[in-house]
Amino acid sequence: MARPTPAAAKTERLLNLVIALLSTRQPLTKARIREAVPDYQEGNDEAFERMFERDKDELRALGIPLRTEAVDPFFDDEQGYRIDQREYALPQIELEPDEVAVITLASRAWSQASLAGPAAQALRKLDAAGLLRDDASVAGIEPLLHTTEAAFEPVRNAVLSRTVLAFDYRKAGEGGSTPRRVQPWGLTSWHGRWYLTGHDLDRGAPRVFRLDRMVGRPRASGRPGAFQVPAAHDATSMIRTSHGDDAGATTTVRLLVRDGAASSLRRRGTVVGGRDGWDELQLEVTGVSSTVQEVCAAGPEVRVLEPEHVREAVVAALTAVVEVHEGGGEG
Numbered sequence: 001m002a003r004p005t006p007a008a009a010k011t012e013r014l015l016n017l018v019i020a021l022l023s024t025r026q027p028l029t030k031a032r033i034r035e036a037v038p039d040y041q042e043g044n045d046e047a048f049e050r051m052f053e054r055d056k057d058e059l060r061a062l063g064i065p066l067r068t069e070a071v072d073p074f075f076d077d078e079q080g081y082r083i084d085q086r087e088y089a090l091p092q093i094e095l096e097p098d099e100v101a102v103i104t105l106a107s108r109a110w111s112q113a114s115l116a117g118p119a120a121q122a123l124r125k126l127d128a129a130g131l132l133r134d135d136a137s138v139a140g141i142e143p144l145l146h147t148t149e150a151a152f153e154p155v156r157n158a159v160l161s162r163t164v165l166a167f168d169y170r171k172a173g174e175g176g177s178t179p180r181r182v183q184p185w186g187l188t189s190w191h192g193r194w195y196l197t198g199h200d201l202d203r204g205a206p207r208v209f210r211l212d213r214m215v216g217r218p219r220a221s222g223r224p225g226a227f228q229v230p231a232a233h234d235a236t237s238m239i240r241t242s243h244g245d246d247a248g249a250t251t252t253v254r255l256l257v258r259d260g261a262a263s264s265l266r267r268r269g270t271v272v273g274g275r276d277g278w279d280e281l282q283l284e285v286t287g288v289s290s291t292v293q294e295v296c297a298a299g300p301e302v303r304v305l306e307p308e309h310v311r312e313a314v315v316a317a318l319t320a321v322v323e324v325h326e327g328g329g330e331g
Contacts (some may be wrong), residue, residue, distance in 0.1 A: 013039040017055055018064065018083065027069045027080025056081075064088065149211040152187075154218045155196050159184045162225050164201070167218035169209055177215045182207065183227045186235035191292060191313045197235040199227075208242040240289065243309045253291055254305040255281045261301035265294055280305070292317060 020036040021028065030052065034040040040048050059066050065087040071080040151167070158165045165184050168177040183199040185206075193210055200207040256278045257265060265281060273280035285291050292313045295302045304311040 009039065013037060014055060014058060018059065021066065021081060021083040022085060022088065024082060027067070027071050027082045029071055029078060029080050033081065149194060149214070150216075151211045151214040151218050152194060154220065155184060155211060155214075156187055158218070158220055159187045159196075161220075162227055162229065163223070164221040164226055165196075165198075165218045166221045168215040170213045170215055172213070180207075180209070181221065182209070185229045185233050188235040188239060190236065190239045191289075191317045193316050195235070195239050197233070197238045206238060208239050243313065251285050251307065251310070253283045253285055253307065253310055255283070255295070256303040256305060257281050257298075258301045262294070262298045265291075265298070265302065278303075289313075296321075 016037045016039070017033070020033060028036070030048075033052070034048055040052065043051075056066060065084050067082055067084055068079055069082065071078045155165065157163075163184075165182050167180055167182075169180045170177040179202075181201040182196070183201065184196055185198045186196070188195050188197065193212065196209045196211060198207065198209075199205070254272075255262075255265065255269070257280075259277050259279065265283065266279075268285075269281040269283035271279045272282045283291065292310060295304060295314050296317050304314050
């Protein structure tokens with residue numbers, strides 16, 4: 001039988017210590033604690049003292065109310081330890097129906113195996129607590145997050161741990177790739193694509209990278225916690241700016257709109273031409289994301305003529321929808 005890892009052994013020891021201190025109303029002396037926790041019985045007295053002192057600090061750092069009290073109220077020469085059950089127990093958690101619905105929806109968002117387990121476990125805990133999940137209230141909403149890019153997992157891990165990433169990146173319209181070293185700030189889905197925002201160490205400036213343009217699997221470089229993410233970091237704004245979708249800039253968008261279709265776009269634009277049952281429409285927009293959504297909603301009734309980045313955004317969004325339906329709703 002394989003021996004447990006040091007981390008697993010420590011977790012088991014701390015759990016045994018908590019159980020021992022919770023199961024008594026009277027403070028336990030160090031001698032009694034050593035008898036109750038198997039790991040403390042190994043080694044000499046000095047090793048036990050060091051291990052027990054570390055474990056006490058660990059429990060208190062975790063917020064567990066470990067008390068030191070006199071074993072005999074009439075004689076305070078011997079100290080003991082216990083955990084007050086009233087302070088240790090969590091208060092009853094009350095969730096409103098809309099909050100339960102949000103948790104249910106969030107658990108369904110991640111269909112990847114790496115996150116499906118924790119999500120299912122969270123829902124089981126809700127069920128055990130007697131909270132009824134209102135699946136009907138989120139019927140028809142399937143926020144499936146596509147993570148088919150091989151780079152997704154290492155990028156996600158680097159963002160969470162604040163570890164520098166190294167990878168080869170292929171820019172749009174270029175055949176080759178160049179090595180990049182980045183402090184990863186955020187991982188964001190935008191118009192059907194996943195983007196990494198961060199600080200490019202080689203170029204000394206913030207940059208945006210599309211995950212499907214990373215060549216191979218990104219590699220962690222250095223230790224976790226090596227940098228701080230700027231408090232003012234706004235990933236979506238960075239991505240929009242990189243696509244020419246700056247909120248303060250005006251963009252001219254030219255569309256082909258089928259006769260009688262897309263009335264909302266027609267109200268905002270000007271007809272500048274036409275051909276074979278289609279009108280050529282010109283719009284001046286500040287930030288194109290809402291226009292992309294309107295074009296996608298119109299489906300085959302609207303086609304983007306220019307600019308190129310708006311057409312790419314529409315194609316990416318519609319492609320994501322097609323992939324969901326062709327995959328049977330599995331992300």
